[in-house]
Amino acid sequence: MSKDEFYIGWQEEMPPSNKRFIKRILIGLFILIPLFLMYGVLFQKPFNHHQFEFGTLTELTGIYHDNPVPILEVSNEDSTAFILLVGFGKFGAEEIISDIEKEQGNLDGKEVTFAGTLIYGDGVTLLELTNQEDSYVSSKDLKTENVDEVEDLGEFEWYGEILDPKCYFGVMKPGEGKIHKSCAIRCLSGGIPPVMRVIPHYGSEYNYYLVRGKNGEKVNEEVLKYIGESIDYSATITQQNGWKVLNIDLESIKAERDYDLKDLDVLNRDDYE
């Protein structure tokens, strides 16, 4: 570099040799960066097709059930859907329903109309009561009495991941795994019912179960530390208002990261039925 080509930043122009060199570096970067980004995006884990109809309120009418969690049973000529009700933000629907019931009386077993935001995917639908108590539109008594049956489906010993259903079924992508763990903890802590995602022994599609305690009690706080990771557990299964419920034995829960090498045979899925 000659004396004339010495670079000084406070001068108006840089020496031509510096300019040529920097130009070559920049051209290289402008070519490499898109290739690098393309490479990164290409291998990214795909997102699911779940939907959150943000900004669109939908009115749904159906039979409201308090148990095992707030559910709206919506029927048409062809089918019946058991829609989980959740609150705005990272909250469950229980407090909102309780506030509505202070004004309207007990809603359990009545035909109720709610306005809210739909969340749906993989055969599961949720309704966010976006406007809180104002999500209530109307209610009326049914002509025939609603019978709330609990069907016992036996014992179950398997593995799966506890999810926050509101985010998983549409509000966030991804709404599962390590990245989403903190958010799922907040959601369950706020009362959104935990859901266990399970891959059946024979099959490749997920099954979803509501998670309750051994005696059907709420266990949101107790399962917070296991959210977003694969866990093994024992439970009994019941079915109530269209949802299968895992009445989980909390003491049986074991995170797979806690297994020692000698326990690895426990993880052999073929042993499970």
Place this chain on the structure above:
Amino acid sequence: MSVNYTSVQWNNQKKGYDKILWLGIFFTLACFVGFQLWLHPEITAETLIIRATAIIAFLLLHIILAIGPLARLNTKFLPLLYNRRHLGVSMFLIALIHGLFSIIQFHALGDTNAIVSVFTSNQNYQAISEFPFQTLGFFALIILFLMAATSHDFWLNNLSPRIWKTLHMGVYIAYGLLFLHVALGALQYEDQPVYWGILISGFTVISSLHLMAGIKETRRLQKDQTLLREGGFIEVCHTSEIPEDCAKTVFVEGENIAIFKYDGKLSAVHNVCKHQMGPLGEGRIVDGCITCPWHGYQYKPEDGQAPPPFTEKLKTYEVKILDEKVWVNPVPKEEGTFVEPAKLEKA
């Protein structure tokens, strides 16, 4: 150089630097958004913002960390170094968007204060795979904020160059935290090893460049230990080894010295610029003044004083010429002390 503080002393180079920087940022953003919408149209707007800002900020951090050693290895990279603080502030602003969106997305509208939730939601600090990686990003963002907030020369002068430099070395702590933030966060979700490859490649490039620049400097220092000594003076080189208006550097008895040749004379000053500790010996004599290659700070070679109205002063050293060999006395004079230059015999 400046006496009074202004927010930015713009010149054509700085304007060009910022234009290209933000063109590059928007180009990267456009490419990332385009590829995502093309290959993963199901992505939500919030996830797109969080991921785009994460990629751009982390990429910029790698570039920022690479510029220092690259400029030590090849002076052609110096134009990138001069306005590196603009890169740093831009990177912080992008990282801030990432941090704010992540905190709102994952922690707001819940039963706990969003900031408190960052630290209390996931408490599996004992498990590597479940480690609460967001806390690492939070602390990295605090460090980046401190660096961005003190990037102006006002803070450099008020904190003193040594404290300022130490504070800004925090960028390496921030990089370490962000490396773990990515490794214990996003890479625990993605299942393709290619992302580990990218992360480790970035670390390898940054550490290799620093290692190479360090080896170059260490070799220079080791070579200087074998010099001849006589009467307090140390033989440095033949007079012809110093190009006109340039310097020869020597590190002896703990003194880092730059000996400049100019106008048929030789003068020696401390080799470290008072501004950001730049290597003055890699600078030039411009308009009769030693000019630092990093940010253009200037000093008179005879007394090490910055020309008025500037006030910075360097230590000076005695120089003599014997049989066309350059000798220097490594005992420093007070900062700003005039030392008679050694005169070269005309050929």
